[in-house]
Amino acid sequence: MKDVQHYMADVGKRACVSARHMARAETGLKNDALNAIAAAIENSAAMLIEHNARDLEAGRQRGLDAALLDRLALDESRIAGMADGLRQVAQLSDPIGEIDQLAYRPSGIQVGRMRVPLGVIGIIYESRPNVTADAAGLCLKSGNAAILRGGSEALHSNQAIARCIRQGLESAGLNADAVQVIETTDRAAVGELLRMKEHVDVIVPRGGKGLIERVMSESLVPVIKHLHGVCHVYIDDKADVAKAVKVAFNAKTQRYGTCNTMETLLVAQAIAAQVLPELVEKYRDEEVELRGCAQTRDIIAGLSAATDADWDEEYLAPVLSIKVVADLDEAMEHIHRYGSDHTEAIVTEDFHRAQRFLREVDSSSVMVNASTRFADGFEYGLGAEIGISTDKLHARGPVGLEGLTSQKYIVIGDGHIRE
Amino acid sequence: MKDVQHYMADVGKRACVSARHMARAETGLKNDALNAIAAAIENSAAMLIEHNARDLEAGRQRGLDAALLDRLALDESRIAGMADGLRQVAQLSDPIGEIDQLAYRPSGIQVGRMRVPLGVIGIIYESRPNVTADAAGLCLKSGNAAILRGGSEALHSNQAIARCIRQGLESAGLNADAVQVIETTDRAAVGELLRMKEHVDVIVPRGGKGLIERVMSESLVPVIKHLHGVCHVYIDDKADVAKAVKVAFNAKTQRYGTCNTMETLLVAQAIAAQVLPELVEKYRDEEVELRGCAQTRDIIAGLSAATDADWDEEYLAPVLSIKVVADLDEAMEHIHRYGSDHTEAIVTEDFHRAQRFLREVDSSSVMVNASTRFADGFEYGLGAEIGISTDKLHARGPVGLEGLTSQKYIVIGDGHIRE
Numbered sequence: 001m002k003d004v005q006h007y008m009a010d011v012g013k014r015a016c017v018s019a020r021h022m023a024r025a026e027t028g029l030k031n032d033a034l035n036a037i038a039a040a041i042e043n044s045a046a047m048l049i050e051h052n053a054r055d056l057e058a059g060r061q062r063g064l065d066a067a068l069l070d071r072l073a074l075d076e077s078r079i080a081g082m083a084d085g086l087r088q089v090a091q092l093s094d095p096i097g098e099i100d101q102l103a104y105r106p107s108g109i110q111v112g113r114m115r116v117p118l119g120v121i122g123i124i125y126e127s128r129p130n131v132t133a134d135a136a137g138l139c140l141k142s143g144n145a146a147i148l149r150g151g152s153e154a155l156h157s158n159q160a161i162a163r164c165i166r167q168g169l170e171s172a173g174l175n176a177d178a179v180q181v182i183e184t185t186d187r188a189a190v191g192e193l194l195r196m197k198e199h200v201d202v203i204v205p206r207g208g209k210g211l212i213e214r215v216m217s218e219s220l221v222p223v224i225k226h227l228h229g230v231c232h233v234y235i236d237d238k239a240d241v242a243k244a245v246k247v248a249f250n251a252k253t254q255r256y257g258t259c260n261t262m263e264t265l266l267v268a269q270a271i272a273a274q275v276l277p278e279l280v281e282k283y284r285d286e287e288v289e290l291r292g293c294a295q296t297r298d299i300i301a302g303l304s305a306a307t308d309a310d311w312d313e314e315y316l317a318p319v320l321s322i323k324v325v326a327d328l329d330e331a332m333e334h335i336h337r338y339g340s341d342h343t344e345a346i347v348t349e350d351f352h353r354a355q356r357f358l359r360e361v362d363s364s365s366v367m368v369n370a371s372t373r374f375a376d377g378f379e380y381g382l383g384a385e386i387g388i389s390t391d392k393l394h395a396r397g398p399v400g401l402e403g404l405t406s407q408k409y410i411v412i413g414d415g416h417i418r419e
Numbered sequence: 420m421k422d423v424q425h426y427m428a429d430v431g432k433r434a435c436v437s438a439r440h441m442a443r444a445e446t447g448l449k450n451d452a453l454n455a456i457a458a459a460i461e462n463s464a465a466m467l468i469e470h471n472a473r474d475l476e477a478g479r480q481r482g483l484d485a486a487l488l489d490r491l492a493l494d495e496s497r498i499a500g501m502a503d504g505l506r507q508v509a510q511l512s513d514p515i516g517e518i519d520q521l522a523y524r525p526s527g528i529q530v531g532r533m534r535v536p537l538g539v540i541g542i543i544y545e546s547r548p549n550v551t552a553d554a555a556g557l558c559l560k561s562g563n564a565a566i567l568r569g570g571s572e573a574l575h576s577n578q579a580i581a582r583c584i585r586q587g588l589e590s591a592g593l594n595a596d597a598v599q600v601i602e603t604t605d606r607a608a609v610g611e612l613l614r615m616k617e618h619v620d621v622i623v624p625r626g627g628k629g630l631i632e633r634v635m636s637e638s639l640v641p642v643i644k645h646l647h648g649v650c651h652v653y654i655d656d657k658a659d660v661a662k663a664v665k666v667a668f669n670a671k672t673q674r675y676g677t678c679n680t681m682e683t684l685l686v687a688q689a690i691a692a693q694v695l696p697e698l699v700e701k702y703r704d705e706e707v708e709l710r711g712c713a714q715t716r717d718i719i720a721g722l723s724a725a726t727d728a729d730w731d732e733e734y735l736a737p738v739l740s741i742k743v744v745a746d747l748d749e750a751m752e753h754i755h756r757y758g759s760d761h762t763e764a765i766v767t768e769d770f771h772r773a774q775r776f777l778r779e780v781d782s783s784s785v786m787v788n789a790s791t792r793f794a795d796g797f798e799y800g801l802g803a804e805i806g807i808s809t810d811k812l813h814a815r816g817p818v819g820l821e822g823l824t825s826q827k828y829i830v831i832g833d834g835h836i837r838e
Contacts, residue, residue, distance in 0.1 A: 069631045246834050360443055392537050393813040410785050411786040413666075415665050
């Protein structure tokens with residue numbers, strides 16, 4: 001325990017020193033490092049697969065389930081994916097140093113804002129080792145130092161990736177401590193990380209609800225996180241039925257395990273009998289389990305009943321709850337009560353209602369006539385994302401490079417003083 | 420205690436309900452309310468002065484010092500100042516609903532960001548009753564609900580102002596709970612406010628270090644704050660001496676009690692003998708107490724020695740510590756070590772060094788050839804400020820209307836789905 005404390009304090013101090021170097025690092029050097037890390041990862045494919053095999057073997061012995069083992073596994077294509085991701089981040093424009101809104105004030109001074117790194121970013125994640133490379137890339141490009149703590153089941157894989165990162169940083173002449181991957185599986189290290197207010201500027205947890213809740217309850221450092229995604233599609237009675245079916249089907253079935261997948265479908269009473277039969281048939285073809293309110297079950301035979309618990313549930317699975325509502329107001333009321341502030345969509349041809357939904361629904365992404373599955377950093381043009389925030393302060397929605405930065409004011413005068 | 424808990428829970432719930440109304444309130448209505456509150460305050464001048472007299476009398480009996488009694492006092496001119504402030508906020512453009520960067524993505528959807536209120540803002544402040552009107556105005560214009568907790572010594576004044584606010588909100592047809600002023604002086608109410616994560620989105624403490632430290636250590640709600648302002652001016656050896664004297668004199672003496680006042684002057688060795696004698700003479704004319712490092716004292720006779728504690732100190736008084744440094748790097752190192760991330764200025768004619776200072780100094784405001792006293796919401800063109808943040812997440816520097824808002828993503832499609 002004492003050792004973990006010392007170890008983490010040392011990691012924190014190194015990160016702080018490194019953060020000052022990184023804040024000043026030239027764009028070209030950061031891109032060189034990203035490309036060098038990508039090359040090191042590709043060139044080390046055999047080594048990475050070998051270390052990953054040790055994690056997989058240990059996982060099998062500990063009885064990890066197939067889904068978890070799959071997430072843990074690295075193969076040639078996933079390794080190429082990590083390298084590609086880093087090269088893509090190298091291509092993004094550098095947010096650091098950008099000056100915004102620089103303008104003269106009546107006093108004669110110029111005032112503007114300059115984009116700057118946050119400093120030290122702690123990222124806590126679970127089994128997928130590719131997060132090590134992805135997170136390192138985003139922190140590096142945004143001029144931050146990173147402390148990465150992956151799942152203990154991926155320790156060997158993460159350490160092997162860490163060596164590639166260090167090699168890339170060194171070959172570009174950047175401080176090798178800019179990305180530190182925690183070397184201990186002791187859970188106390190996470191606790192230490194969450195208490196290092198002096199050394200860490202923000203924590204980004206990536207993983208299941210259990211991890212996020214632990215981070216939320218323990219962290220003394222500010223956290224960028226989303227807890228869960230109970231996303232809604234509301235089919236208004238002024239909806240185009242074909243668009244409604246297309247959007248509601250895609251929002252549920254395009255992928256089940258993602259946080260932007262629809263979990264509850266709300267349908268206006270006046271259009272329910274028209275749109276539900278066709279939709280339900282399509283869901284049944286995909287073997288989606290449907291749970292309906294009383295009115296839904298009046299229209300569709302053989303549905304199981306949705307209980308109150310269903311409206312709160314993030315299934316992350318081929319399960320959908322359906323509720324018939326009177327109108328837009330009831331839909332928005334339901335979303336306000338049960339939603340998780342992640343992503344909500346309305347399907348309507350009515351301009352006024354679309355405008356109201358956009359304005360009044362208080363979620364990190366609010367959509368009209370589009371699938372909730374679009375809520376994603378790549379789809380939004382951020383280039384990459386470190387996560388999705390459902391909080392209101394700082395970043396909201398998909399968090400890309402900009403979410404890992406802040407803006408300071410700059411003032412330029414020529415001997416100006418305040419009268 | 421039980422009563423305070425119930426009372427605060429009720430305040431929190433009302434604020435949440437009101438926040439949803441306020442988020443939708445039209446700009447015209449919000450401006451009407453601001454102007455109506457201004458009128459109510461002016462028309463109630465006699466009543467306000469009467470209630471304020473009770474606070475002043477109680478303060479005198481409790482032995483408050485003259486400075487505190489002065490801060491607490493309301494007169495015709497301060498009352499007119501509150502009304503003017505509210506009318507100025509009415510004139511500012513409404514940030515809510517502003518849509519930014521709306522653009523088509525390759526998938527065919529349009530993605531942009533819409534500015535939205537934070538929700539419920541808790542403001543904790545000390546003796547000055549005009550903060551009640553100022554804070555209410557900013558929260559109202561930015562579409563938030565406010566819970567205001569003023570100093571117990573200003574209770575009657577604040578309650579009287581609260582009645583004017585309520586009257587103005589009602590006359591404009593807005594929810595009267597949009598601004599709630601806590602009616603109890605029980606300190607437990609502050610503790611409750613800091614724990615109401617469910618009902619409060621952000622806390623803004625305004626006051627001395629004791630208050631801010633209490634808020635920081637107890638709050639479960641995110642806080643926008645600055646702890647203290649140890650601001651520096653660095654006179655580079657490439658400075659124009661006349662500008663340096665002007666800026667360094669103004670930064671210290673224009674006002675002593677403000678957080679953007681310079682507390683430590685750093686002077687490059689090569690210019691110290693040239694600039695210090697003239698500056699010191701000016702400071703001495705103003706009876707500023709000077710404390711110098713050994714090198715400073717070699718140049719200026721009769722100075723007391725600055726100790727290590729001086730570099731950490733926010734004097735808020737006519738006291739200044741002076742240190743001679745070798746060069747820009749030593750100056751930035753000193754600022755990094757002792758600064759409070761508030762406001763730092765360099766005086767130099769050297770372009771490269773000015774650029775380095777702007778880029779490398781990690782403070783909420785960084786200046787070239789301008790007095791630190793400019794770090795202020797009005798001077799920066801924000802129209803008004805609720806405080807100055809030295810944090811890195813969310814708002815940094817002077818916090819105006821925009822700092823009380825957030826941005827959500829909006830997505831517009833026409834039946835678009837993710838492939």
